[in-house]
Amino acid sequence: MFIPSSPPVLPDEVFNEPPSSPPLPPAAFPSRKRHAAWEDREDSSMSSDPIFSEDASEESEVTGIKRKRFVRGPWYQHAQSPAVSRVRGETRKPDSGVWLGSDSSTDSIGSSNRRMQSLTFNEYMHKGAPLTQRQTPTKHQTPTKPKDSIQEHAATIVFNSVDACRDSIDLSDMHLGRIDNETLKPLHQLIRLPVPINDTQKITVDHFAPLTPSIKLFLSKNDLQQLPSELWNLGNLAVLSLRSNSLTEISPSIGRLRNLHELNVAGNQLPFLPFELLALVENKLVQLSLSPNPFVQPLPLPTSTMLRNVPSRRDDCLRELQRLRARCPEIDKTQPSHEALLHRLYASRLHAASQELKSTSTYVASSSTSFFEIDGSVVRPRFRAYTAHARPDHSASFNPPSPPSSVRSAAPSLFELSARACARSQYVGQLSTLLPEDASPPVNTAISKVMESKEIGMQHCSVCNKQFLVPRAQWVDYYYVGPGSEMCSPSELFRPFVRRACSWICVGRLNEQREKHWEDCEKHILELARFM
Numbered sequence: 001m002f003i004p005s006s007p008p009v010l011p012d013e014v015f016n017e018p019p020s021s022p023p024l025p026p027a028a029f030p031s032r033k034r035h036a037a038w039e040d041r042e043d044s045s046m047s048s049d050p051i052f053s054e055d056a057s058e059e060s061e062v063t064g065i066k067r068k069r070f071v072r073g074p075w076y077q078h079a080q081s082p083a084v085s086r087v088r089g090e091t092r093k094p095d096s097g098v099w100l101g102s103d104s105s106t107d108s109i110g111s112s113n114r115r116m117q118s119l120t121f122n123e124y125m126h127k128g129a130p131l132t133q134r135q136t137p138t139k140h141q142t143p144t145k146p147k148d149s150i151q152e153h154a155a156t157i158v159f160n161s162v163d164a165c166r167d168s169i170d171l172s173d174m175h176l177g178r179i180d181n182e183t184l185k186p187l188h189q190l191i192r193l194p195v196p197i198n199d200t201q202k203i204t205v206d207h208f209a210p211l212t213p214s215i216k217l218f219l220s221k222n223d224l225q226q227l228p229s230e231l232w233n234l235g236n237l238a239v240l241s242l243r244s245n246s247l248t249e250i251s252p253s254i255g256r257l258r259n260l261h262e263l264n265v266a267g268n269q270l271p272f273l274p275f276e277l278l279a280l281v282e283n284k285l286v287q288l289s290l291s292p293n294p295f296v297q298p299l300p301l302p303t304s305t306m307l308r309n310v311p312s313r314r315d316d317c318l319r320e321l322q323r324l325r326a327r328c329p330e331i332d333k334t335q336p337s338h339e340a341l342l343h344r345l346y347a348s349r350l351h352a353a354s355q356e357l358k359s360t361s362t363y364v365a366s367s368s369t370s371f372f373e374i375d376g377s378v379v380r381p382r383f384r385a386y387t388a389h390a391r392p393d394h395s396a397s398f399n400p401p402s403p404p405s406s407v408r409s410a411a412p413s414l415f416e417l418s419a420r421a422c423a424r425s426q427y428v429g430q431l432s433t434l435l436p437e438d439a440s441p442p443v444n445t446a447i448s449k450v451m452e453s454k455e456i457g458m459q460h461c462s463v464c465n466k467q468f469l470v471p472r473a474q475w476v477d478y479y480y481v482g483p484g485s486e487m488c489s490p491s492e493l494f495r496p497f498v499r500r501a502c503s504w505i506c507v508g509r510l511n512e513q514r515e516k517h518w519e520d521c522e523k524h525i526l527e528l529a530r531f532m
């Protein structure tokens with residue numbers, strides 16, 4: 001009998017798959033059932049002590065041969081085989097330390113790989129982050145189809161922009177009569193496309209920049225009379241164009257757009273601007289387009305259409321002030337006039353320069369103040385005929401505001417507190433249907449205000465910054481807005497900003513501050529005059 005001195009040379013395949021060992025389990029295609037069970041497992045039960053996996057593995061019931069568990073990827077992306085838990089009588093927690101992957105489980109392989117396989121790296125850089133990271137709107141988040149086709153078209157444009165990671169959304173010239181909140185909601189999911197890394201390109205700071213986009217929203221040349229409340233929740237809005245619409249008011253909630261660089265509200269029907277816009281002007285808003293609009297004016301406009309050059313430097317302000325005084329030696333400080341307003345402008349800018357304050361806007365004058373009752377109705381003047389349709393007077397007044405009653409308190413009224421409680425209720429939408437038909441008008445007005453506040457949020461007092469639902473006073477402040485050294489027509493010189501206060505006391509406090517400010521300005525001018 002021939003006995004070979006050496007074992008026969010076997011083909012390579014035999015070495016790769018020794019016949020004595022069982023075939024490896026399928027690596028990349030784990031059981032769907034097991035995965036579903038793992039993914040559905042809640043992470044609420046986290047254990048404190050790590051559990052290390054053992055090298056001992058269970059014998060196969062069929063072959064009786066121990067098998068090494070086959071795992072890929074980090075330990076925390078692999079589920080423990082339910083079989084092991086069953087044998088050991090304990091449950092492995094998702095944060096249970098190092099997972100060595102030496103058990104006999106044939107499941108849990110590539111639970112993370114499946115996710116990664118959905119997009120390769122190149123696809124990631126080309127198309128953007130995978131869906132799990134991009135948070136692209138899911139089926140539940142897609143805008144519900146608006147009734148008319150224009151709305152539907154607008155919603156599609158927004159949705160496609162979000163899907164393509166485009167930060168510029170153009171909804172201009174679409175004859176939009178309104179925009180639904182649902183149309184703008186997907187913009188919260190928008191992220192900036194990451195800068196792709198090439199082999200030949202150096203890695204720059206841009207590659208590490210956050211994926212927060214600077215949204216540019218163009219709504220110009222439409223028929224918008226109102227804006228959706230969702231617009232004021234877009235904190236990343238950098239450019240907003242509302243040019244050539246039919247807007248009659250801009251919500252005070254615009255103050256929430258802290259990253260706004262550019263705003264265009266020209267070509268609307270705005271009588272005044274929200275006071276909250278001034279804070280944006282002092283913050284990041286560098287380009288503000290306002291004209292034309294039917295803004296209220298502090299005084300009737302002069303017949304001449306000459307342009308004015310507002311000085312920006314201290315010496316120029318002083319020279320202009322001297323020229324003004326030489327031309328009008330007796331400027332009446334109690335009666336508003338064009339000279340008096342310019343005098344205030346130059347004096348205030350001089351005072352700001354002496355304090356080294358760098359503010360873009362300069363306060364000049366206020367209109368007379370409208371005071372409101374607890375329920376928000378206008379307090380009737382005692383000695384003046386009042387009609388319901390009387391238009392409030394927005395012309396500048398140098399007289400201090402005088403509340404109609406000496407009974408003043410900064411505490412919110414019971415009416416105000418009740419309205420706030422209604423606003424917090426989830427049944428606020430049904431309140432009006434529960435009221436009797438002959439319910440008093442203030443209650444109906446209050447409920448409509450509650451509904452409005454639910455939509456746009458509480459307003460803030462422009463004096464003390466407290467929140468309120470029903471304003472107690474309202475007036476217009478005239479500011480010069482601009483860096484100076486700019487030519488502007490008399491109608492563009494002073495811009496009206498509407499202000500609202502939570503209590504009559506706030507009006508009085510502001511007036512005291514204002515009077516002190518003008519006293520300081522006058523003192524400063526007198527000091528300068530000594531050296532003239």
Ligand SMILES: [Zn+2]
Pocket residue numbers: 461462463464465466501502503506
């Ligand atoms: Zn207040």
